[in-house]
Amino acid sequence: xxxxxxxxxxxxxxxxxxxxxxxxxxxxxxxxxxxxxxxxxxxxxxxxxxxxxxxxxxxxxxxxxxxxxxxxxxxxxxxxxxxxxxxxxxxxxxxxxxxxxxxxxxxxxxxxxxxxxxxxxxxxxxxxxxxxxxxxxxxxxxxxxxxxxxxxxxxxxxxxxxxxxxxxxxxxxxxxxxxxxxxxxxxxxxxxxxxxxxxxxxxxxxxxxxxxxxxxxxxxxxxxxxxxxxxxxxxxxxxxxxxxxxxxxxxxxxxxxxxxxxxxxxxxxxxxxxxxxxxxxxxxxxxxxxxxxxx
Numbered sequence: 616x617x618x619x620x621x622x623x624x625x626x627x628x629x630x631x632x633x634x635x636x637x638x639x640x641x642x643x644x645x646x647x648x649x650x651x652x653x654x655x656x657x658x659x660x661x662x663x664x665x666x667x668x669x670x671x672x673x674x675x676x677x678x679x680x681x682x683x684x685x686x687x688x689x690x691x692x693x694x695x696x697x698x699x700x701x702x703x704x705x706x707x708x709x710x711x712x713x714x715x716x717x718x719x720x721x722x723x724x725x726x727x728x729x730x731x732x733x734x735x736x737x738x739x740x741x742x743x744x745x746x747x748x749x750x751x752x753x754x755x756x757x758x759x760x761x762x763x764x765x766x767x768x769x770x771x772x773x774x775x776x777x778x779x780x781x782x783x784x785x786x787x788x789x790x791x792x793x794x795x796x797x798x799x800x801x802x803x804x805x806x807x808x809x810x811x812x813x814x815x816x817x818x819x820x821x822x823x824x825x826x827x828x829x830x831x832x833x834x835x836x837x838x839x840x841x842x843x844x845x846x847x848x849x850x851x852x853x854x855x856x857x858x859x860x861x862x863x864x865x866x867x868x869x870x871x872x873x874x875x876x877x878x879x880x881x882x883x884x885x886x887x888x889x890x891x892x893x894x895x896x897x898x899x900x901x902x903x904x905x906x907x908x909x910x
Contacts, residue, residue: 617664617675617687618751620762622647626667628687630679631711632660638711643667647751653682659718661695662687663707676703677745678718688761689775690730690744696782697726703779726782733787735794736760738801753804763800770796772874772892792875792889795854817841819909821860827891828901842883842909849880849907853887862889862905873903883909 617623624645631638634657643649643664653660660679664687669675677691678698692703699706699717706712723745731739738760749757768775771792781787819842823835837860843849852858854875862873877888885907893899 616684616749616751617643617647617649618758618761619669619689620751620758620765622668622751623664623675623687624668626664626669629663629665629711630656630660631662631715632656632679633658633715636710638663649687656682658682659715661707661712661715661718663703663711674704674707676707678723680718680720680723681746684746684748686745686747686749686757688744688757689764690761693730693778693782693787694723694726694745696779697729697785697787698722700783700785702776702783729782729787733782733789734764734797735789736763736797736801738805759801759804763797763804766800767793767796770800791850791877792854795850795875795878799851799854822908822910823860824906824908826904828903840909843880843885846878846880849885850878853878853885853907860907862887880907 617626617628622645623643624647626643627640628643628649628651629638629640630651630653632653639651639653639656641649641651658680662677662679662685663674665674675687675689675692676695677685677687678695679685695703695706699712727743727745730744738756742756742760744757747757749755751758751761753759767773771790773790773793778789781789817840819840821837821840823837825832825835840860843852852860853862855861862875874890874892875887876890877886879886887905887907889903889905891901891903893901
């Protein structure tokens with residue numbers, strides 16, 4: 616199957632196997648399905664998809680260790696980057712990778728662990744994006760993960776190519792803002808909008824100290840709120856537009872959009888670092904931070 620979250624329709628799939636000099640090819644169906652006759656081919660194999668419903672110049676990659684179901688998605692692209700130590704577009708150069716010996720079960724298992732750890736999404740713990748049977752429709756687990764992934768890219772403004780570079784570096788460090796957005800999006804897709812957000816009736820007074828481009832603003836106080844029980848809960852509230860303590864609410868009436876770069880919580884204090892993007896009257900970015908103190 617080939618999909619972003621929606622099917623990659625009419626895409627050209629190329630498959631190059633160990634020892635072959637020419638890649639086999641086919642075109643995906645409207646549902647993103649593809650199939651190639653691998654008679655006489657030797658494992659492992661590399662896969663690439665371009666064209667069709669993809670944006671001009673966009674490509675995704677995958678790897679084959681068994682002639683069975685193989686997916687091509689942004690997640691498999693990240694796994695290829697991790698396993699090969701190269702940007703997938705560099706790895707597949709010309710007619711295909713010159714050496715496929717690095718596509719071993721150990722290398723791809725390590726790449727899967729890196730993906731699961733980097734994205735921090737519980738739903739990935741029991742799923743292998745390379746081989747999972749899936750249909751790119753709502754309520755399919757892999758589809759829902761891919762949809763949450765696409766939304767997180769859009770919401771955080773994080774460049775997908777940057778994630779690929781991080782995966783290829785061997786560390787795959789993913790910005791906390793992306794992890795939070797991914798988890799929240801997946802939860803919303805699967806369970807519907809969250810109602811587990813803070814409101815009146817708590818026993819704490821929350822003081823927010825905001826700094827924008829090095830300049831401190833007047834503190835904001837919110838009475839009778841609950842204190843989050845964990846960093847995950849705090850960062851979820853901060854990232855949820857429906858929460859009365861979200862960063863979008865703190866910036867209500869502000870002149871730009873906010874992207875969260877990091878989020879932490881310990882004891883009674885939460886720290887959020889963000890970037891405000893202003894487009895009018897001039898385009899600029901402003902470093903933005905908020906300290907949340909519960910008393």
